[in-house]
Amino acid sequence: MIGQPAKRIVIGMSGASGAILGIELLQALQLYPGCESHLVISQGAEKTILQETKYTLQDVVEMADVAYPIENIGASIASGTFKAEGMVIVPCSMKTLAGIACGYSDNLLLRAADVTIKEKRKLVLVARESPLSPIHLKNMCALADYGATILPPMLTYYNKPISIEEMNRHIIGKILSCFGMELAGFKRWGEPSCTMHSL
Numbered sequence: 508m509i510g511q512p513a514k515r516i517v518i519g520m521s522g523a524s525g526a527i528l529g530i531e532l533l534q535a536l537q538l539y540p541g542c543e544s545h546l547v548i549s550q551g552a553e554k555t556i557l558q559e560t561k562y563t564l565q566d567v568v569e570m571a572d573v574a575y576p577i578e579n580i581g582a583s584i585a586s587g588t589f590k591a592e593g594m595v596i597v598p599c600s601m602k603t604l605a606g607i608a609c610g611y612s613d614n615l616l617l618r619a620a621d622v623t624i625k626e627k628r629k630l631v632l633v634a635r636e637s638p639l640s641p642i643h644l645k646n647m648c649a650l651a652d653y654g655a656t657i658l659p660p661m662l663t664y665y666n667k668p669i670s671i672e673e674m675n676r677h678i679i680g681k682i683l684s685c686f687g688m689e690l691a692g693f694k695r696w697g698e699p700s701c702t703m704h705s706l
């Protein structure tokens with residue numbers, strides 16, 4: 508009997524602040540047996556991983572099922588014939604956002620995002636910058652029109668987080684939700700684990 512094909516998710520990490528979010532997404536995906544992560548890391552993200560986290564580049568690469576060098580524009584994820592549920596770019600820099608918005612696919616991360624749009628698959632952009640310029644906002648607006656989900660790593664308070672780790676985890680839960688996946692302990696508004704106290 509032939510088993511179910513793996514649910515493949517392409518993960519791009521670019522050089523916006525918040526490298527830990529990409530790392531935690533990769534770690535979370537390891538808990539879903541039927542899921543394969545396919546990772547591409549930009550040179551900007553190589554810097555933020557080292558700057559912001561305790562992990563080495565090799566540590567992060569090893570968290571993925573498959574990792575591709577960003578220069579390898581001929582890798583499988585560069586083609587629409589490669590079957591995947593979609594792609595998450597986490598974190599997504601304003602430069603990468605601009606590249607996708609213009610279809611300027613001069614590296615594997617940008618090409619994989621371009622392919623995700625052309626194949627009408629789910630593209631989730633965890634776009635991070637503050638404040639946002641009109642250029643950033645226009646690019647986000649264009650990408651939302653092209654069907655991408657713009658999911659900035661904004662803080663959520665209704666779940667009453669008591670640590671940055673809890674706040675990060677909530678964002679990971681939101682990303683996974685886009686792919687119909689439930690993160691253990693994810694607090695949804697209106698559900699018993701997250702009731703509103705009377706004022």
Ligand SMILES: Cc1cc2nc3c(=O)[nH]c(=O)nc-3n(C[C@H](O)[C@H](O)[C@H](O)COP(=O)(O)O)c2cc1C
Nearest residue numbers: 521522523524549551552558600601602603635636
């Ligand atoms: C520590 C650090 C934090 C950064 N944070 C952001 C950020 O939050 N958003 C952003 O758009 N760029 C940020 N940048 C700048 C990007 O890394 C830079 O524009 C880079 O060229 C992006 O390239 P990439 O999209 O190919 O990774 C940051 C850079 C460093 C070194």
